């Protein structure tokens with residue numbers, strides 16, 4: 001694959017060396033199973049779908065199943081009635097008498113067609129009621145599992161890709177399987193009745209017909225495997241093309257794409273990966289075509305053999321002509337039923353790989369939830385102690401933090417400073433319980449927060465991020481998202497947060513004030529500047545009014561005046577908690593050292609370790625890393 005002109009063009013991403021997602025290997029093993037193992041897997045696939053259906057509505061599941069069985073049974077009755085018509089018409093005697101004699105059977109045929117049409121329509125309507133419920137249930141289960149995973153899961157690319165594929169492939173596969181399974185149920189009954197009819201007429205015909213079924217089944221399972229293996233082997237290519245597609249259409253990147261004239265390169269990269277995928281698809285389709293040809297040839301040969309056998313039976317006088325006519329009809333029906341059953345069951349099996357991805361996502365996500373705990377974290381802790389903490393991001397062998405020991409007391413403003421990548425953000429998230437340490441512990445008043453419920457910890461944390469979330473909501477709700485459960489009818493709390501953060505100016509400048517929608521996704525929606533968004537982010541954190549306030553570069557995008565307002569606001573917010581009875585703990589991450597001078601403690605990080613800590617005066621006196629950084633920044637302001 002990786003040769004030809006496409007290969008010579010260098011990748012825009014910069015490498016072709018992408019690791020496969022971790023779930024791809026077990027998927028490959030499953031897809032490479034032998035035919036018998038595959039057959040054994042079909043019931044499991046069916047059970048999984050029936051279980052989903054049962055959970056959505058047991059009554060509808062039973063009713064849809066029965067309707068499909070009845071539709072199949074009616075078809076079988078129709079077949080028998082047709083056989084009767086043929087038997088009578090082809091028997092000895094005057095033609096008008098035979099026609100009259102066949103009339104009851106003709107009526108039975110008509111009635112069976114009418115009933116079948118009725119059953120089909122009923123089954124379609126019932127399925128139409130069941131499928132959306134199953135899908136709602138499946139989607140809800142997936143979202144519930146994903147929304148509860150710990151933050152760290154989102155740093156794992158395999159997990160993120162699993163979510164994407166769960167949504168893109170897993171959910172639609174469930175929807176399709178329900179329809180296919182219902183079809184299979186109906187055609188199984190038709191096929192079984194036709195096979196029984198064939199066997200009744202002559203037992204010799206049955207094994208030959210089954211041979212045709214085996215050939216169809218073999219080719220169908222092979223095609224399913226080829227499809228799924230190709231999907232897995234192209235997982236990273238699909239990911240890449242998705243990434244490049246985003247680069248082309250994302251609004252956030254539109255300015256840089258144009259300013260740096262990247263359109264041609266992006267298009268070239270997209271075409272390059274797309275052409276690789278197309279080549280791969282062409283190859284796959286050719287292989288599939290070959291396998292199908294072999295399957296159809298074998299099945300055709302078996303059917304041909306059945307007809308030869310029938311001819312022999314006729315020739316030898318073992319079977320009368322009238323019965324032979326019925327046998328042809330039964331064989332034709334059995335063939336059609338077989339093909340339909342095989343097609344549906346095979347599609348169900350093929351889709352079961354993708355449904356497995358969906359179930360894999362559910363169980364993977366469940367394994368990434370905070371461990372179940374009953375204990376609650378201490379309320380408004382007096383002391384947060386970090387003991388021997390180490391932390392590595394998923395998939396990374398490097399430790400982002402090592403050997404961290406720190407004690408923070410309530411009321412303190414602790415500033416984390418250090419070079420880019422030194423571990424400030426990571427440490428602040430560990431302190432707040434957003435990340436659990438790889439080893440070591442975070443103790444709130446002596447209680448390891450890993451042993452307490454996640455809610456009881458995070459309820460007491462307010463996060464002001466460097467790049468705050470831009471909620472596609474009104475300006476007012478962008479701030480209320482800080483704590484939606486507040487009943488702030490007087491808006492007193494809201495107003496306090498807005499003025500403490502300088503967000504009041506932003507809200508005033510909007511055409512509909514706090515009711516202005518802040519999203520370009522909506523017609524009439526407005527966007528804000530980076531600094532304005534940041535002010536809303538600070539307001540949201542202040543509005544949350546939590547025991548531990550985490551401010552990660554809260555003023556990086558702010559002008560000097562706004563920065564002064566924010567720091568004054570944060571200082572006031574740090575002084576009192578919601579009831580105004582005690583101090584809160586503030587962790588401040590910043591590069592602007594001028595803002596940390598008043599912090600009770602400054603902690604200097606370097607390459608994931610704490611290398612200095614103390615007050616501004618102490619650190620300046622020790623003439624270490626902090627003093628150097630401070631002098632550099634001060635220099636930049638004084639030398640003009």
Ligand SMILES: Nc1ncnc2c1ncn2[C@@H]1O[C@H](COP(=O)(O)OP(=O)(O)OP(=O)(O)O)[C@@H](O)[C@H]1O
Pocket residue numbers: 155393394396400418419420421422423424425426427
């Ligand atoms: N999601 C992630 N996955 C893997 N590694 C990460 C991730 N986020 C950060 N890192 C790595 O962890 C280390 C610490 O990063 P962190 O963001 O805590 O640094 P920081 O001091 O806050 O940096 P900055 O001043 O640039 O914001 C860095 O080496 C960084 O490359």
